[in-house]
Amino acid sequence: MSDSFSIKLNGQTVDAFTGETVFQVAARTEVEIPSLCHDDRLAPAGACRVCLVEVAGQRRLQPGCAWVVTPDMEIITESDRIAKHRKVLYNLYMADHELDDAGLPIETGNGNQLRELCKTVPAMNLEPVIAPRSGRPRDDNPYIQFDPELCILCARCTRYCDEVEAVNAITLSNRGGETTIETAGQRSLIDTTCELCGGCIDTCPTGALIEKKAPVNLVQLGGTEAVRSTCNFCGVGCQLDLHVQNDKLVKVTSPEPGETLNDGNLCVKGRFAYDFVHHPDRITQPLIRGEDGLLHRATWEEAIKATADGLMKVRDKHGPDSLGFVSSSRCTGEENYLMQKLSRAAFGTNNVHQCAAT
Amino acid sequence: MLKPTADRERIIELLEHEGGVTEASVRKVAAQTGVPEADIWGTGKFYTLINTPGTRVRVCDGLTCQMFGADELARQITESGKEVERVSCLGQCDLAVATLSEDMELVTYTKKETNISPASDDLAINLAGEVDLGYSALAKARLMGADAVIEQLKISGLQGRGGAGFPAHFKWTSLINQAETERYVVCNADEAEPGTFKDRETMLRQPHKMLEGLAIAAALIGTREIYIYIRGEYVNEVAALEVAIDEAKGQLEDFNVTIVRGHGAYICGEETALLESLEGKRGMPRLKPPFPTESGFRSKPTLIHNVETIACVPSIVHHGGQWFHDLGRTEAGSKLYCISGHVNQPGVYELPLGVTLDELVEQAGGYVGTPLAFSPGGASSGFLPISQRTLPLDYKSLAAAGSMMGSAGIVVLNDTVDMARAADWQLKFFERESCGQCAPCRIGTQFIRRQNEKYIQLGDPATFEHTEDVAWEMEEGSICGLGMIAAKPLTSAREHFPEHFKTR
Numbered sequence: 001m002s003d004s005f006s007i008k009l010n011g012q013t014v015d016a017f018t019g020e021t022v023f024q025v026a027a028r029t030e031v032e033i034p035s036l037c038h039d040d041r042l043a044p045a046g047a048c049r050v051c052l053v054e055v056a057g058q059r060r061l062q063p064g065c066a067w068v069v070t071p072d073m074e075i076i077t078e079s080d081r082i083a084k085h086r087k088v089l090y091n092l093y094m095a096d097h098e099l100d101d102a103g104l105p106i107e108t109g110n111g112n113q114l115r116e117l118c119k120t121v122p123a124m125n126l127e128p129v130i131a132p133r134s135g136r137p138r139d140d141n142p143y144i145q146f147d148p149e150l151c152i153l154c155a156r157c158t159r160y161c162d163e164v165e166a167v168n169a170i171t172l173s174n175r176g177g178e179t180t181i182e183t184a185g186q187r188s189l190i191d192t193t194c195e196l197c198g199g200c201i202d203t204c205p206t207g208a209l210i211e212k213k214a215p216v217n218l219v220q221l222g223g224t225e226a227v228r229s230t231c232n233f234c235g236v237g238c239q240l241d242l243h244v245q246n247d248k249l250v251k252v253t254s255p256e257p258g259e260t261l262n263d264g265n266l267c268v269k270g271r272f273a274y275d276f277v278h279h280p281d282r283i284t285q286p287l288i289r290g291e292d293g294l295l296h297r298a299t300w301e302e303a304i305k306a307t308a309d310g311l312m313k314v315r316d317k318h319g320p321d322s323l324g325f326v327s328s329s330r331c332t333g334e335e336n337y338l339m340q341k342l343s344r345a346a347f348g349t350n351n352v353h354q355c356a357a358t
Numbered sequence: 359m360l361k362p363t364a365d366r367e368r369i370i371e372l373l374e375h376e377g378g379v380t381e382a383s384v385r386k387v388a389a390q391t392g393v394p395e396a397d398i399w400g401t402g403k404f405y406t407l408i409n410t411p412g413t414r415v416r417v418c419d420g421l422t423c424q425m426f427g428a429d430e431l432a433r434q435i436t437e438s439g440k441e442v443e444r445v446s447c448l449g450q451c452d453l454a455v456a457t458l459s460e461d462m463e464l465v466t467y468t469k470k471e472t473n474i475s476p477a478s479d480d481l482a483i484n485l486a487g488e489v490d491l492g493y494s495a496l497a498k499a500r501l502m503g504a505d506a507v508i509e510q511l512k513i514s515g516l517q518g519r520g521g522a523g524f525p526a527h528f529k530w531t532s533l534i535n536q537a538e539t540e541r542y543v544v545c546n547a548d549e550a551e552p553g554t555f556k557d558r559e560t561m562l563r564q565p566h567k568m569l570e571g572l573a574i575a576a577a578l579i580g581t582r583e584i585y586i587y588i589r590g591e592y593v594n595e596v597a598a599l600e601v602a603i604d605e606a607k608g609q610l611e612d613f614n615v616t617i618v619r620g621h622g623a624y625i626c627g628e629e630t631a632l633l634e635s636l637e638g639k640r641g642m643p644r645l646k647p648p649f650p651t652e653s654g655f656r657s658k659p660t661l662i663h664n665v666e667t668i669a670c671v672p673s674i675v676h677h678g679g680q681w682f683h684d685l686g687r688t689e690a691g692s693k694l695y696c697i698s699g700h701v702n703q704p705g706v707y708e709l710p711l712g713v714t715l716d717e718l719v720e721q722a723g724g725y726v727g728t729p730l731a732f733s734p735g736g737a738s739s740g741f742l743p744i745s746q747r748t749l750p751l752d753y754k755s756l757a758a759a760g761s762m763m764g765s766a767g768i769v770v771l772n773d774t775v776d777m778a779r780a781a782d783w784q785l786k787f788f789e790r791e792s793c794g795q796c797a798p799c800r801i802g803t804q805f806i807r808r809q810n811e812k813y814i815q816l817g818d819p820a821t822f823e824h825t826e827d828v829a830w831e832m833e834e835g836s837i838c839g840l841g842m843i844a845a846k847p848l849t850s851a852r853e854h855f856p857e858h859f860k861t862r
């Protein structure tokens with residue numbers, strides 16, 4: 001990607017680099033090209049056909065997500081031909097999708113990009129096709145729901161699972177109108193190599209894959225407030241968007257790909273293990289066990305002092321090597337340094353460890 | 359993501375060996391090859407010969423077999439207590455109705471013998487001619503060198519016989535100019551276009567012409583590796599090829615010839631789907647560019663030719679490009695025409711490229727009944743009215759008539775046929791064979807077929823309100839040639855036979 005040259009995009013001269021696709025060039029301009037099957041993290045599939053553009057000299061429309069530009073190429077993204085293409089294509093999708101009373105692809109808790117596209121074209125009200133797509137109704141995994149009626153077969157989920165997660169738990173299966181997303185033997189995701197990372201949900205454009213735990217009507221309820229936070233499970237420090245509704249955490253997603261270091265990805269813990277937040281057993285204040293054997297609320301000063309006193313008592317009675325120090329993998333390098341300093345300098349023992357070191 | 363040690367290319371064959379796709383077979387093949395289970399499952403489920411374990415009788419539901427009562431035959435076989443699966447064209451249209459027994463043996467009920475043109479030295483393939491085991495064209499080509507042979511190919515005017523009619527010499531030149539030296543030659547013997555059975559006869563009667571052509575190609579582009587991808591239903595043809603490869607062991611010692619069988623997917627005849635299938639994947643066509651000549655099998659430069667195209671090469675090397683060129687009438691060369699349907703002697707006739715339907719049918723013993731329509735080049739070419747009987751059957755003239763030469767699988771329909779029904783049979787084929795990858799084709803084929811079926815049931819042409827727009831989008835928006843032409847049987851039938859689509 002060294003050589004730069006120019007191309008014409010809707011008549012405007014714009015800069016491009018060797019090997020770039022129409023999408024990559026257009027991303028630096030005001031030109032917007034619709035798409036469904038594209039995700040910057042994945043190799044282009046060119047399967048949804050939503051992004052077709054006109055390329056001068058090409059008889060056929062070509063997918064902007066995959067078409068590689070060359071010097072002086074002329075690309076048109078809006079024309080009567082493209083408008084007709086989008087109208088009939090979106091209407092075909094509607095003939096193969098669950099619709100709401102207004103005749104639009106239904107809204108889901110994660111939105112539905114197909115619905116938004118369909119709002120931009122006149123309805124043809126094509127008679128529905130009855131595609132016999134199978135789902136996995138008996139998949140009892142706790143987190144991920146698949147609804148074949150909302151699936152547009154963009155294969156983002158399977159490509160994500162393959163290209164990003166390198167897990168390959170799900171696959172396109174069957175063919176023609178029966179094409180659907182399956183696991184080997186149609187087993188529950190729990191019984192496959194699936195790591196329940198939920199990245200397939202994240203990339204799904206229609207909500208065909210969705211969080212089982214989140215309320216289904218999030219969008220209708222006016223959406224959620226997203227609070228940016230850092231995952232507290234490990235030291236990687238993935239950024240999270242905590243979706244809060246009525247002071248309750250109802251869903252966790254990653255910020256958009258490209259925005260933070262985790263690039264749109266999370267693991268099963270970050271995405272799904274948030275039940276502790278509102279759990280009644282959750283400890284929200286320091287507690288010290290009293291002479292009566294019961295736990296009593298305390299201030300941080302009291303708690304730290306009680307800890308220090310206890311540790312010193314043990315050292316004085318049994319010697320420094322009776323103590324051991326383990327720091328959390330969430331700690332920074334500086335904090336880990338302080339931990340070993342505490343262990344070696346303050347208490348005089350080399351028994352110090354960090355939980356991510358094994 | 360595949361481990362570098364995983365052996366994906368073998369999985370389809372191994373699944374077949376295990377009796378088809380089951381949870382257990384998938385687990386075993388995963389253990390044998392290191393390929394993730396889901397990938398094996400999804401791949402196996404694509405192919406109809408292995409996606410459902412167990413044996414059954416397969417009854418063709420292609421156009422010609424349907425015209426000769428395949429539905430009734432299927433009913434009878436079912437009544438006799440056997441399980442029946444209806445399958446896409448078996449490539450035996452001249453012997454209609456065709457079935458495959460539970461042991462995958464070809465069983466036909468009325469005709470057993472194929473008619474072919476008599477032997478003649480003025481035919482490139484010359485199905486009835488003597489079999490030449492000398493491989494002297496290979497020796498001659500090696501002496502001539504690549505540039506000289508390609509020059510003769512250019513003079514010959516040889517066009518791809520697989521359907522697209524692309525001049526052969528361009529592909530050879532492109533291969534030779536690639537920087538990458540790991541290259542492959544692939545023979546497309548997946549012949550599955552309804553109405554087509556010419557490659558079948560070539561492999562049965564002149565397999566050495568094809569093998570010698572492949573050897574010439576491989577020698578000149580500088581590779582040892584030759585792959586022949588042949589449809590799995592062609593059991594006799596696989597056997598014939600195996601015998602031929604054995605007969606020519608000596609002549610082919612510089613080459614590794616590998617036969618790979620397909621497993622029931624018409625789309626694998628599309629060259630990039632074929633490559634995916636060779637690589638052990640679902641047969642979903644790739645985006646082009648890159649073209650196979652640049653990035654084909656294993657992402658390396660690959661020369662892909664249809665059986666008939668490559669089998670013309672030895673004769674061209676022998677007699678020179680001009681000789682081949684002059685065999686044709688309106689376009690270059692002699693051509694294998696398959697003809698079936700309402701004619702007296704269906705078969706494969708090698709005639710000058712550009713003969714008319716009337717001339718072809720004369721070879722085939724004349725029309726049966728009053729001809730009404732014909733499909734000139736497989737299901738993909740749609741239908742033409744019999745008034746076009748004097749049109750040259752060549753690439754240009756048929757394209758100009760809104761149809762195509764395709765695979766030269768010609769089916770004649772007489773006035774006993776209801777064109778809405780005929781369209782229905784063809785539309786079902788495309789609906790079933792769509793790979794399902796792209797929406798215009800996956801949804802469009804279902805929509806179009808359903809609307810036509812509704813018309814047949816209700817007799818109300820209002821069901822066609824949106825079919826032209828949908829057909830337009832299928833042609834504009836689909837990834838590959840299947841989707842682009844899949845509405846053609848209906849649009850062409852409605853255009854040329856409006857009286858068959860009135861209110862009834």
Ligand SMILES: Cc1cc2nc3c(=O)[nH]c(=O)nc-3n(C[C@H](O)[C@H](O)[C@H](O)COP(=O)(O)O)c2cc1C
Nearest residue numbers: 518519520546548549550627628629663664667839
């Ligand atoms: C849907 C579809 C099916 C095809 N099926 C076949 C086939 O069965 N056999 C074949 O030789 N070519 C078939 N082709 C054409 C191939 O893609 C390719 O053009 C051909 O193998 C190239 O060889 P040729 O240049 O010798 O014709 C098919 C194309 C499409 C779009």
Ligand code: SF4
Nearest residue numbers: 161194195197198200
């Ligand atoms: S949750 Fe993650 S590992 Fe499981 S199927 Fe989805 S992407 Fe693959």
Ligand code: SF4
Nearest residue numbers: 151152154155157204
């Ligand atoms: S489940 Fe979602 S991401 Fe997967 S193919 Fe269907 S629509 Fe695309």
Ligand code: SF4
Nearest residue numbers: 793795796799838841
């Ligand atoms: S046009 Fe049909 S067969 Fe071709 S890639 Fe698209 S879905 Fe597959």
Ligand code: FES
Nearest residue numbers: 035046048049065
């Ligand atoms: S975004 Fe290009 S085809 Fe889907």
